[in-house]
Amino acid sequence: MTTQTEKKFETVIGLEVHLQFKTRTKIFCGCANEFGNQPNTQTCPICLGLPGTLPVFNRTALEYAIKVALALNAKVSSTIKFDRKNYYYPDLPKGYQISQFDKPIARDGFIMIPTASSEKRIGIHRAHLEEDAGKIIHDSDIKASLVDYNRTGTPLMEIVTEPDLRSPQEAYDYLTTLKLILKYLDVSDCDMEKGSLRCDANISVREVGETILRTKTELKNMNSFKAVKIALEFEEARHRAVYLAGETITQETRLWNEIKQMTVTMRSKEQAHDYRYFPEPDLVPFIVSTEQIDEIRQTLPEFPEAKLNRLKNQYGLNDYDANVLVQEKAIANFFEDCCKIYQEPKKICNWLTGAIAAEINSRNNDIVQLKISPQNLTALIAKVENGVVSNLVAKDILTMMIDSGQSADIIIAEKGLAQVSDDSALEKVIDEILAANPGVVAQIKEGKDSAKGFLVGQAMKKTQGKANPKKLGEMITRRLLNA
Amino acid sequence: MSLNELTAHEILGLIKTKKTTPNDVYQSVISAVREKDSAVKAYVRTCENNADLATLKADAKFPIPTTNKDNICISGHETTCSSKILAGFKPPYDATVIKKLKETGALFVGNANMDEFAFGSSTENSAFGPSRNPWNLDCVPGGSSGGSAAAVASDQTIWALGSDTGGSIRQPASFCGVVGVKPTYGRVSRFGLIAFASSLDQIGPLTKDVTDAALLLNIISGYDPMDSTSINEPVPDYTKSLTGDVRGLKIGIPKEFFIEGLDPEVRQAVEAAIEVLKAKGAVFKTVSLPHSEYSVATYYIIATAEASSNLARYDGVRFGLREQAKTLRKAPIIDMFEETRDAGFGAESKRRIMLGTYSLSSGYYDAYYLRAQKVRTLIKNDFDAVFADCDAILTPTAPTTAFKIGEKTDDPLAMYLSDIYTISVNLAGIPAMSLPCGFSKAGLPIGLQIITKHFAEETMLRVAHTYEQATDWHKKVAKV
């Protein structure tokens, strides 16, 4: 006989991701689709829902949606129609959201996510297009709420998984994999902080062996993938505890509270949702031909998984290095451009994942924006390999290259940064150092060999790092032996 | 005869021969409004405080005094749909038809009264009170474009815009003895027309004769990239279709329209009109539109469902009326929505929003909305079948002449049934028009409806013009 505590639970998770497209304009009007402007400066009579206005569908939004559908290995609907989802909220100007109800643009897709041993298929139930709502700011000073409609009408794609995820970690892995694919498509900034990628989660817990799903709760208000994971972990534990206590879970929406690190019941809406969907009469149907889909398929990029395998095979990179490179499509491309010029993949990779990554980080920028070309970077790497500059100095040169956009050659020449290998010049420096440090010289002669490092350091300082430290060490040894 | 009593084409002739000026015509119309509108109440707002709208442009092709319906947006000019909920609303943009009228030099007189949000057939549902029928001030002018029709009939304008969702141009045209055209769905842009039922609404002219209807239709028709449902088809010069020749045209008389409920005087007038057109060489045959009896029911599901959604934007947030709740009931924001909409909408608007919301609500969609859309297909197919063999269909516009103010206000269903002959046309998206074809013994006008297939406005206008030339009903003037 099993006791309560011996129960084995299984977690079932489904995710809904909202993705904002980075089209130039909104989905149904010509207002600029930008983030961060002054409130209500990016609106027009159409997206404000003023009486008498009508929507007209943005061609590029459809193209992007088809791209996403194809990237998710989904079936693309041949007929696309929009429906009205009716509900009242101050951020929804028309009192309805133009969305897709029974004919989503994409259904029955999947993506593969990595697991400890291999990979797992996560089904995509559906993905549909809709318009984003505005933003409500709660102003406690004036005891009122303020509405900004700049975001209203931003093209939004909702991507809904099947309930295939079995743990918060899998949910996290799905999100990072999905985000990387979407970034490769170049249809969205995929920036959770700016809200261009948002995620809600559905979770239920059941006993292993059960075939039907138990009551789920919906989680909202997670502002990072990590928050999604922690919120799911919290909720998973809560469900289990409730079942162990012999109680039941209530179907509800819960908000993740980042400060308290817990989910809390959302003040229950005063009535159940009854969205009264019906076909949007202001928009006509859109027919997507197979030719059109094929044309768009041609424009799809190489996806991360394929790129990873190719980088490993073609350049002999190890799994770790290749994985780091594919995390940013631009970095991976930059890597390949470098390899065309200079056939040292491993060295290039080290520079990209080391010094360049540090520069990108400290400048909060990306590789495309940095003023450095594959030509300039590979030229610099070659100089290190040929002993023209030391590795240390090369990193300073890199910083200067990025600051100025100049080549390594110019900077080395202007700043006199080439390694000093002229023996007579170095002899002179060593003379000075030995004369200035008789105590240290004495220690070395008494057999304390390690004090030699101090003299090398002094010499390096004197040459402003331009000397080759190995060579300096050898010359000092020779001088002291001969003395 | 004073200038305000003339048609647009007559005025254009006088301007061309320098016998009058646009300004003289405009002033004549303004004096007529001052003189008559306290009795007729056709206008909810004139353009007195908006001089721009009546400023003559140098190269104006059609400097005609024009009346706008209060549901078509003019930039900077208060537009309210005769509803309290839109009080003070000044659109920051022009409707496409207004843009086109401005481009041709129209001089705007004002906004005409209407049933609130075009919900009605009598103008009694206006928040500003009813307009009156110029032929008998105790009677309704019809609706919802009752103010537009009354303004034209009482010579308080030269021509007017209306909108027609289920007969809202044709029925008031019939009641007021003027010409009213509902164009093919998509012929005229809806951009800037405050929506009632998006899949049925269409803007059209109300004029003193058929030639003016063709002229105004020329101005307002055409593809508009701002309206996804507008049709990209070339617009012919409709005045060219006014040939007076209907020889050999096949005209269908639907037997379902000549049944119980049709006023005998209306029947006689329409039968007489048939004889006139027969004499001009048209060929008549009896046809059947078997699903006609379902049109009113179908219409009231589809139209109110769309309306319930179209009217959701009146929530007190961005424009128009806002009512604050006095006590907290649900939540501050919800209470504001509910108080605003309670205070802002009239009884008929609430009724239609409720009906439309009900038919879309969970569990009822298939039984009501989806079924109505399917019956809509059957009604459309009926017309297709008739037009396979006929060039036009001829019917009464309304089963009766204008009824008394207050007569049907307590019986919404009876009011809905007064649109029985006009509604199916909107469901099918085809063009139709009403023109005067006689008077009752009580001296009230009777309207003749001509229906054609999609984009066959030219045939429709040709039949109407031929009939008009053979009669003089359009020359009768209401004395106010």
Place this chain on the structure above:
Amino acid sequence: MITKKDVEYIAGLARIHLQDQEIEKLTGNLEDILGYIEKLEKLDVSQVEPTSHALPVQNVFRDDVVRPSLSQSDALKNAPQQHNGAFKVPQVIE
């Protein structure tokens, strides 16, 4: 059969705060109208496609080209209440 409770539910969906007497009257009105509409049930529409648009128009797009937006003051011109460039509304509590 439509009940007072149905009407209250619908009024909630439609966000109209109806007075009791209005609810009573509307219950009767809707009962009448829905009774009339019942006639549609006589028709067999099982093989009929629904019509959403009277004309078969398809694929009407706009190009992804920016058009000027309203200025902030024009956007807010009709606002019943505004504050710091935004539309001001009663508190929305989550």
